[in-house]
Amino acid sequence: MADAVSAQAVLLLVEGACDWSRLAKLVDPHKVVLAVDSPALLTEAQQAGFRGVAVELLSAPLYDRLGQALLEAVADELLAPGATVVALYSGFHPEEAIDSISIIQLEEHLERLSSRELRQLETQVPLDTLKLVVDLAVEIGREGREGQPIGTMFIVGDTRKVLAASRPVGFDPVRGYSRAERNLFDPRVREGIKEIAQLDGAIIVSSEGIVEAACRYVDSSAADITLSKGLGARHWAAAAISRATKAIAITVSKSNGTVRIFQNGEVVLRIEPQFRRPMVWREFEYEPPPPEPRSKSKGPEKSPDSKSKLSAHPPEKKEKLAESERPAS
Numbered sequence: 001m002a003d004a005v006s007a008q009a010v011l012l013l014v015e016g017a018c019d020w021s022r023l024a025k026l027v028d029p030h031k032v033v034l035a036v037d038s039p040a041l042l043t044e045a046q047q048a049g050f051r052g053v054a055v056e057l058l059s060a061p062l063y064d065r066l067g068q069a070l071l072e073a074v075a076d077e078l079l080a081p082g083a084t085v086v087a088l089y090s091g092f093h094p095e096e097a098i099d100s101i102s103i104i105q106l107e108e109h110l111e112r113l114s115s116r117e118l119r120q121l122e123t124q125v126p127l128d129t130l131k132l133v134v135d136l137a138v139e140i141g142r143e144g145r146e147g148q149p150i151g152t153m154f155i156v157g158d159t160r161k162v163l164a165a166s167r168p169v170g171f172d173p174v175r176g177y178s179r180a181e182r183n184l185f186d187p188r189v190r191e192g193i194k195e196i197a198q199l200d201g202a203i204i205v206s207s208e209g210i211v212e213a214a215c216r217y218v219d220s221s222a223a224d225i226t227l228s229k230g231l232g233a234r235h236w237a238a239a240a241i242s243r244a245t246k247a248i249a250i251t252v253s254k255s256n257g258t259v260r261i262f263q264n265g266e267v268v269l270r271i272e273p274q275f276r277r278p279m280v281w282r283e284f285e286y287e288p289p290p291p292e293p294r295s296k297s298k299g300p301e302k303s304p305d306s307k308s309k310l311s312a313h314p315p316e317k318k319e320k321l322a323e324s325e326r327p328a329s
Contacts, residue, residue, distance in 0.1 A: 013089035020048035035069035125157040141257030141273040151254030152197035
């Protein structure tokens, strides 16, 4: 199949240990990119001649793990950003053998970040302010601070309502400074905000690019908001405040530096900062296969075209946050 679609490589999503030497006899290691659970397993696979990446997201949904594996492979230059990839993985029964196959066109999911994506957001926040804060978030996601990864959140626009829907965690490090000293269009201020980003709480930015407050706890309810499994309290808080107000929330994940933009309670843009130029990652879309008709006999009967259904992804479960679970910024 890889030859038929002119695929650059076959991505094999492996869960747990494997007999790498036996696998090397079955496939050409130079045409396979492995995605394994840990750096230790990756070392074992590399000793058998394989190339690969370590994706430590065991509790994350399949699509997140598959997407992260592709992103890591592109970042490590194992795959080209516009490559065609044949992916093999355990989609229906993770604890069992590989049962699913997908043909992925990376050019449909990965493209360079430009102002066009931000311009498509229907918001009252000026484009130059929004781009300024997104660029700052991308820098934080890529560089961290003093060599250590950090996670943070910016909330841009609709400042009055945002302040009313949040409260200070403790001391506000920007309180008492003049507007000029809180203006993000000044490079020196942006460097100072990178330091503040290490602290708990959200950073509130006005539509003019002025930092109005920092270290704020989002107090909005996240009831009835649905996000992908694996996203933390910071992302729930961003979704909640973006639904309760007209603000745009921007998060930086501490684990991998991924930048997500929230509007109306949803993730509208995901940016991967680890490339030479930031790339926008578009999530996979899934259409579940139609249910198989049940046999009248007592025992289960396999559908005659069951092999063709291996290419279908299993639907991912998403979790709703109960009203009692309040988000933290």
